[in-house]
Amino acid sequence: MKKITIICISLAAFVVVALAAVYNESNFSSRGRMYQPAPEGHLIGQDNGSGGGLHHPGEDCGTCHRVGGRAESHLFTMAGTLYEDRSARSVVKQGEVIMEDWDGNIISMTSNEVGNFWTYSPVASDPYTVSNYHGHEPFVPMYVEDEEGNLLEPADPDSSNTWHYKTWIRNGNAYRPMASIAGVGGSSARNRMSCNMHHGGVAHRAGGLWVGKGSTLTSYPASGLSYQKHAYPILRSKCSPCHIPGKAKTSVNTKTALPEFGVDSTCIDYSGGLDLMTYEGSTVKVPKLGDDGKPIPNEFDTYSKIGVLGVVNTNASEQSALLLKTVSGGTQHAGGVFWNDSSLDYIALRQWIAEGALEN
Ligand code: HEC
Ligand code: HEC
Incomplete structure (x- = not known):
């Protein structure tokens, strides 16, 4: 029995090492996942934090919820606000924000009365992260390779720039794929941002994700x-x-x-x-x-x-x-x-x- 357990553990360890060492592009590419439907079978809302979180809907949660920020005690890995449409006229309550990270883990958050959602769940790091300015050059690898292309040092998994994911929003039966797959981001000075920064509204100053059914x-x-x-x-x-x-x-x-x-x-x-x-x-x-x-x-x-x-x-x-x-x-x-x-x-x-x- 003991022997089997040991074999299992070492097999598991081997698999983990193998996964970490083999670079599989299809594991994370916007092209490869372009037509993928939202993942199913997970527990909806499983990754929400507890607490109120009724303040500052539509604002970039990362201005305060970051290392050294005013809400450092609540360091989210992701947060934001969910709206009905791009004009951010009304929020979606009980909508679901689904993230699939680099390792294939599913993170699911439910929006509250003011449309806010957040999570503390870890987001997997992409060892081959390239840093850039909003998709523009210069593209600087955050990892180190030898001449043969073997990975010597992965990108720092503690840097939120290396946390990569793909997102869908679900509102009842309707779901919407979100196009951007930027890292969680920020910089060393600004180590957390939120969905509200990028998925901006049109008429409204505030940002936010949106999924319209009506x-x-x-x-x-x-x-x-x-x-x-x-x-x-x-x-x-x-x-x-x-x-x-x-x-x-x-x-x-x-x-x-x-x-x-x-x-x-x-x-x-x-x-x-x-x-x-x-x-x-x-x-x-x-x-x-x-x-x-x-x-x-x-x-x-x-x-x-x-x-x-x-x-x-x-x-x-x-x-x-x-x-x-x-x-x-x-x-x-x-x-x-x-x-x-x-x-x-x-x-x-x-x-x-x-x-x-x-x-x-
Ligand atoms: C202007 C600063 C600021 C912004 C912007 C902000 N928060 Fe907060 N947040 C705080 C502070 C301060 C606390 C309390 C921290 C503590 O208790 O130490 C807090 C606490 C929380 C908590 C813990 C429970 C509670 O309600 O006290 C949640 C959840 C939360 N915020 C969600 C969010 C979300 C989601 C966003 C973005 C839509 C956001 N916050 C934007 C300052 C901010
Ligand atoms: C989340 C991003 C996104 C949204 C929102 C979106 N599309 Fe698209 N659409 C795409 C992408 C990417 C393609 C190219 C790949 C494909 O054909 O599916 C595309 C392709 C198309 C094409 C084919 C273009 C061609 O030349 O063949 C049409 C037509 C289209 N979309 C219509 C719409 C309409 C109408 C809406 C709004 C009701 C819409 N799309 C909303 C991303 C989006």
Whole structure:
């Protein structure tokens, strides 16, 4: 019996060592996980801390909840606020924030009366973390390798920059994948931040994650739909965080996302080259950044994207990519499912397209 236990323990130890030593890119890449549904089977809300946490909804919890901050006694690994939509008009109570970390651990948090959620659960560290400034160069490996590419020293697991995860938000049956897979982050001076920093609202100063189930407007006319009054507000409130003009890439934060591995290996353009904030599409020129992270004079990167017109079919409105990609039972979409064919927003968009998808 004892012998078996010892064998088991050493086997387990071997497996752990093997996992730590073998670098598996597919274990964590935004491309590889682009179409993954939210994980199931875990205990919902299992990773919430106890206590009230009813203050400062929408603010960056990390300003106080960090090492050396005013709330250092409550050092979260992740925290934030959950809203119904990007305008952050109303919060989601009892929504679920699901994180899957680098090791495949599932962390589940439930939002409270003010939409706040938080956890103290450890987030696995990516030994091959690359530090960068918001996905821009310079890309500096935080790990040490020998000439053969063997890992000599992993990135410091105590640094929250190395904690990597992927996130989904669930609100009843609806779930929404969150595109960003940045590390938990901050810097040595600012060692914790929160979801509220990045997933910012549009109309509201505060940030926050959002997952909308309801329709954008409470009602739509049966005919005579308008782009300005009806279609655009839907696209703005549901599609804007991803389908925007300009650069829209997940940040470079692990070894295989470095340019020498092909920038696209783990990085994705989360707009898919589609800008739904403009009718005819957009071309945006942004200054190119040098190795020091500063703009190079007179050098630009150009991002050209198709617009709403490029994904509508006025002869068969239901067959429009805009609807097929987003309706329940339609084609696979990295942004997830937004409605079914009896949802008000869906019917309004379909009608607007059938009426010629005019820029009215
Ligand atoms: C302006 C500073 C500040 C911000 C911003 C802030 N907190 Fe706090 N928080 C505190 C302080 C101070 C405490 C009490 C610490 C102590 O008891 O030592 C606290 C305590 C807590 C607690 C412990 C239980 C309780 O209610 O006392 C939770 C949970 C919490 N905060 C959640 C959050 C969340 C979630 C956010 C972001 C939406 C957030 N906090 C933003 C300052 C802040
Ligand atoms: C979380 C990010 C995200 C959100 C939100 C999102 N999408 Fe997407 N979408 C993507 C990504 C990434 C792609 C490219 C991969 C794919 O085709 O699924 C894409 C692709 C598409 C395409 C295909 C483009 C093409 O040229 O073939 C359409 C159409 C589309 N999305 C429509 C929408 C609409 C309409 C909404 C809002 C109701 C929306 N998306 C919300 C991420 C998102």
